[in-house]
Amino acid sequence: MKKKTVKQSLAVLMISFMAMTPFQQTAHGKSTLEINADAAILVEADTGKIVYSEHEDEPLGIASMTKMMTEYLVLEAIEKGKIDWDQTYKVSDKVYQLANAPGLSNVPLRADEEYTVRELYDAMVIKSGNGAAIALSEVVAGSEGKFVKMMNAKAKELGFEHYHFVNSSGLSNYDMLGMYPEGTGVNDENMVSAEDMATLAYYLIHDFPEVLETSSLTSKVFRPGTSEELVMKNTNGLLKGKSYHYKGADGLKTGTTPFAGSTFTGTAERNGVRYISVILDAKDEYNQPSSAERFIQSRELLDYGFKQFETVTYGLDNVETNKEHTLPVPNGKEQEVTIKIKKPLSLRVLKQDEDKVKTTLTLDKEKVNEDGSLQAPIEKGEKIGELVVDTQEKTEYIFDKKVPSFTVDVYASESVKKASWLVRSARSIQDFLGDLF
Known part of the structure; x- marks a missing residue:
């Protein structure tokens, strides 16, 4: 019967x-979080689900987080065999001047000296070397102007909706000593929304997971044993040994300019679960741009993901x-x-x-x-x-x-x-x- x-x-x-089982809601403007920034977003790195967001679609200055797109294009060119890690690059006059310009984040590069793609890549990812980023743009595309076109084309291909790349380093064009890329203007700025930056981080991690091997390094010696030896210190405050160390943090990139303020795209993994966070123009209690707050607020975002959610499995028993x-x-x-x-x-x-x-x-x-x-x-x-x-x-x-x-x-x-x-x-x-x- x-x-x-x-x-x-x-x-x-x-x-x-x-x-009937529990499931998360997308949390927009959740009162439990106190984020004081022009824009913010928290994303599940596995699924791309938006867990929290504020003004995530507004294009804003991203400063040196621009280098994440340069990283993507360099890693893609290596994967396709167009360039290789041991390939050498002879420093151009433009790169020499910008790599040694006072007040800019850099690993100094010598005139007419040759550096490997690996050396330039490490200098860009770890020390946020602007000259190294521009050098890599010339390696990949021949000129920074052509590279910028590749950046915008790749952004479109990856599904970005609010973006405008004008150089490979994240500098403000007016800080480039008049040598900003052809096709751009002196007052142009790299501008991308928080959601699109999270998208870029998602594809970087999924397409080229080896990017985290470099971005997770707190420091590395540039050209050890030579007269150019230099300890490159990572600007990511969430890494182990840093002031705002966060368990599981292993990337990705900071950014700071007067135009963009203090920005940060971070990521952390715990027990096989990874989140991506983006903070654009973090502010302190006086509503002033704050380098520290970008890390403090990133910690709050990541804590929300790791502590307020749990992993639930669904099978035939359900x-x-x-x-x-x-x-x-x-x-x-x-x-x-x-x-x-x-x-x-x-x-x-x-x-x-x-x-x-x-x-x-x-x-x-x-x-x-x-x-x-x-x-x-x-x-x-x-x-x-x-x-x-x-x-x-x-x-x-x-x-x-x-x-x-x-x-x-x-x-x-x-x-x-x-x-x-x-x-x-x-x-x-x-x-x-x-x-x-």
Whole structure:
């Protein structure tokens, strides 16, 4: 009688079992956070989900965070074989002047000296060397002007919506001693929204995870054992040994100019969970730009993600009370099949939220009869449906074209052959008599 009741429940193309479980909400302007900046955002690095945001779509100055795009294009050029780490670069007059200009963040580069791409890359990522960034733009594109075009093209390709790159270093053009890139103006500034900076960090980490090996270094010696030996100290205050050390922090880039204020794109990973934070023009209690506050507020953002959310897994146990995980197959030689999934789906969940997720098991239309029941034959390992997690809430992501699908494929654990005509006829007669009497 129990099997008959289950069969009747399969009269539609979908088998739905409700499991009410907690799930996060996108937190915009959450009162528990005190962020004093022109813009801010916190993003799940795995999914791109926006967890918290303020003025995230407003294009603002980004200063040396511009170098993150330069990093991306350099790493991409290496991956494609267009340049290599050991390739040497002879310092141009422009790079020499800007790499040795007083008041600018730099690793001094000598006139007519040759440096490897690796040396320039380390100087740019760790010490935020402006001359090194410009040198790399010349290595990749031939000139900084051509490189700027590549920067804007890549931003469009990655789905940025609010951006304007004018040089490779993040300097204000008026600080470039009149040598700003062709096609740009003396008063032009690099301007990108917080959401687009988070998008850039997302793609940097996913496409070139090795970027964190360099950005996580608190210091490194430039050209050790030579007359140019210099200890390059990382400007990221969240790294180990720094004033605002944050457990798990390993990137990415700071930025400071009078135009942009104090900015920072950070990231940290704990227990396999990573978040990306962006702070644009952090302010202190007197509403003045503050180098310290960009790290203090980044810590608050990251704490919100790590402490207010938990990782919850979803599997077949969430959608059925039948812990044996079987489904009926009325026309099969065996009248049920065991189902399985390869791996449960893990999602970050806001701890205080409850009863907000619908978990559903949906059968493949081609695997069911007209009455909606699962049909034989079924092969072992054959996909028969999907486990779908529906948040039932509006969820925002840093990109539109790659919104993740919260589904898990469901497979048959064994084969089920189709019963003979005689057996199926006998079952039909038995069911008819059962209904009759």
